[in-house]
Amino acid sequence: MLSLACAAAHAEYDVKIDAPKSIRDLLERHLDLSRYKDRKDITDDQLQYMVETIGDQVTKLTATEGYFVPKATAKLDGPPDHRVVNVKVEPGPRTTIDTVALDFTGAITQDAKRIDELKKSWSLQHGMAFRQSGWDKAKDDGLAALQSKRYYAARQTSSQARVDPDENKADLSVGYDSGPAYTLGPLEVQGLSRYPLSIINHVNPLRVGEDYSADRLQSLQAAIQGQPYFSNAIVDLGDDPKNPVNAPVRVRVREYPPNRITGGVGYGTDTGASLEGRYQYLNLFSKAWVLDTQARIEQRRQYLFAGVTVPPDDKQYVNSFYTSMDRTDTSGTDTRSYRSGFKQTRVRGIYETSFTVDFYYDDLRPDGAERQLSKALVPGFAWTRRDVDDPLFPRRGNIITTQIGAAVKGVLTDQSFVRSYSRIRQFVPVGQRDIFVARGELGAVITAGSGDGVPATLRFRTGGTQSVRGYDFQSIGNDVNGSTLPTKFLVTGGLEYQRWFLPQWGAAVFWDTGTATDNWSERRWFNGVGVGVRWKSPVGPIQLDMAYGIQQKQFRPSVSLGIAF
Template sequence: MTVSQIKSGHDAGRRFGVRISVRPLVRSLVRPFPHLLPARLVSLAALACGLCAPGLAQADYRVRVDAPKDIAKLLKDNLDVVRFAPRDDIGDAQFEHIVATIGEQVQELTSTEGYFSPVTHVDVATINGKRDVDIKVDAGPRTHIKDVDLKFTGPVAEQDPQRVEQLRNAWELPVDAPFRQSDWDKAKNDTLFQLGQKRYHAAKMTFSRAVVDADNDAASLAATYESGPPFTLGPLVITGTRRYPAQIIRNVNPLSEGEAFDADRLQELQRQIQATPYFSNVIISVTEDPSKAELAPVEVKVREFPTHRVQSGVGYTTDTGASVNGRYSYYNLFGKAWTFDSQARLEQYRQGGYAEIGMPPDESAYTNSLRGAFDRTYLNGLDQRSTQVGIKRARSRERYDWAYTLDFYRTDERPDGGERFLNKALVPAFSWNRRDVDDLIFPRKGNIINTQLGFAAKPLLTDQSFARLYGRIRQYFPVGQRDLVLARLELGAVLTNGNSNRIPSSLLFFAGGTSSIRGYTYQSIGRQQNGTTFPTKYLATASLEYQRWVTRDWGGAVFWDVGTATDDYRHPTPLYHGVGFGVRWRSPVGPVNLDLGYGVHDRRFRPSISLGVAF
């Protein structure tokens, strides 16, 4: 890149626009601006000489910078006379040299913001034995873009004219926009980045120029990009595997040999590999050698997790209280990369654990597993003890998950002062999830959908025949630069003849709690009988929330939740409303929500705490 200033007939004083007036008994100090290498070397040499003669050093001085708002901070942060002000080891010669270069530094600094004709006044005086440096800067008119000449050469110009037009339309410095050096650099680099993201992996910028006519306050920009040949993806070249077979990576690979190079697709491959439990780090690269553009090898470098992993933690939720949990995983069972995963969890109102043995992904990227789980809760007068054993065949892609399961459920329900129920069911089921959001950790736009479908038929290890349907959607709507509106809808139904007394309670529905209807205790909304809350056949909840973000990481929210859980949708129980407000924090481990909800039905305030995004 070259920057030219067209200033015919300007002398040195006019060029730098500097006027320095020095009152009697004045001394000055300057440190060279980083962009002016010769001046910096001179100042450093002068400063070094001054330090070698400490007897000549003077006390520090005061600086005042009077400049337009859009350049004032730039000058205060970068002018050497400001940065050296706290020092007391500057001699008279160094001070005078720094003052003498103030105008040159102002010129260089303001030019990065598009001001090429600043006029600088420097007044130095000694008052009561202390030196004052008064700097006044008239920035002058700002330079604007007069014309832009973007050229694209190579195959992209002939084979993909629509792509060229898209890149031209996406150019970030249009005609009449203010010229700033940082914007110019960013516009060039962003265009090159976008060109190289798809197909043209070896794209490069062969020419760039910004010609600034300071007399007319106009800038002419030009850049030329060479696309290079279109790249297609070839076979995987995998390195770094020792404990686990490389075939695992090939099985989860979403790429096809011969498909066009796409950086987003390579990131998808990276995420698919990291979604397995075997690899802690994954680096994907493709050569930029134009001679290898056709079927370019995809290099995959991995670092493996150890075969054993032990985890533990403590926590707290307003739903189930304080908790402690431990987890043990082994990733090379039978020496065939089968996984064993187990976890135990103890909470105030809930205890449970699970164990699962899984096979590595097969050639269709499906994983098969055998699992078992136990869960006990004691809430709202009902002691529930649930056991689940089953098999699962699941597959996960970039934004979709789906699973086929066959599970045997057995529940032991012990209501306070009531009759004990022992129920069982064998349930084949299918689940499908989609995550179509702009950011999986901190979403602002898009939606997350969860669906489940299952059934059970008596007498196949089942006490009562039924079909079970469940769906949940969270929709995110961005508002302005930071804010958002979050809408949620949740529906569930268990279709059966008669009541649900012989259906395992873990397959029925409650409402209330942090992720349901705030302002009510966890699982407190259901069928009420003798002071005990029982699960129901139907569920419907909804929520509307507005989040106002004050900074990037901190914000507030107001919300309204509504819904019910009932056994008769034709004559439902009253709707339960919850309203309130809360604090939002984008923490290093994910979103943290602290809410205070008011349950309109119960006329009580209840706090709630949640961590993460519900998938």
């Protein structure tokens, strides 16, 4: 510690550090000369002391980056009223790792394959630069990897980094005790008072007697948190499980109250300003059935929904019944869709499957064409794969959705058809922060004739924030006297590169393309290019884009903002 309680203070100075960038930032942050240069109570004696002891401080700091024999000088220059401390540091050669020795005791000694895997995955290897931060992280990561499968109670027993400053080499050794191998036992659930235990039991993928795995416990935790009844869930084996054989799995949950009210406001260039509200009652008939009602009012869209969902059964299927009204008024076309149906969904890991039976009644009112009334009873199937590293701000992985449905004329249906739709978004990390995003979308309604008897919401239009930027929302389709009508075929795609300058802020360049047509041979492609700003806000991703629609030769902003409350 530097004592500051000395004689009258009148030392004022600046600091200039001449050193390689690999250590300059470190010195500017942590050298006493840098830290105290803006203090008004530093005396001349204290300043002189910091100048004279610069070598000791530099050696301690650069050692954390692997430089153990630096040369450092400090010189005080300038007049008394504007003094400058010039610091020059030559770090010398960086110490590299020569040998790494990992020693294991405990039950893992009977598992040579696992030991070999741990040694190969160890993050520090021969020839790498030695840094204190990397050394600490490697030890922690090694313990976490050991604890992640079978050896829940593993611990680090020893560690040593032997540095030879003459040879600029470091020999590393770490000892781990795996403890016994753990297997999983029955669930011990804490925190339930309102909702039945069967909710958790029915989504539990664990089997009594299987080897302990942190990933498997995480899958149970994710399944519980995916239910609407719980605000939080923690799954572990407890602080000190006494028996490693069939150790009880501790599940701690925090329940939502049965009445939930949420809402939000937002703005998007597609449908304008929005206000939404949602009410859920989570214990209908005292059976944990969920009553869900939603309303969303936008300038160019209004949406109402009501439904009932029952808890998952013992095969993890969730059944729901619902009805909705969705009205959009865009591109000269007023579309009113009424829908009622049944849905059975099952989520297993990254996969979700759904079976549906929906009845549609659509009222299409274009400004420049005849009104179209259509209905259909559509059994359908949907499959989704969500394999991303972060569900809110993904950098790696993909999201794939595909749907298929059909209707038969005469069975509450005006026109027979088969409908298919698929969408993919692929995320590819570039460097430490940047992201490349590719997306594609395909849709088709196979039917005889024009398709006017197929409900409008089952046909396709495109354009707007989530499809082809640079064009108005749903403005690409069949143009009839100034109104854009839905079509039988859809193709869109896009490429986007995101450059993240800060952890929360980035910029993007993009190209979008797409078409929506009734006749593939007469298709017309629409392209948009542009730039934008990306923000990882506390409420989710927010994007602000300026796009140029090449075919329309016009710039259009593309904005998506929302705040929940």
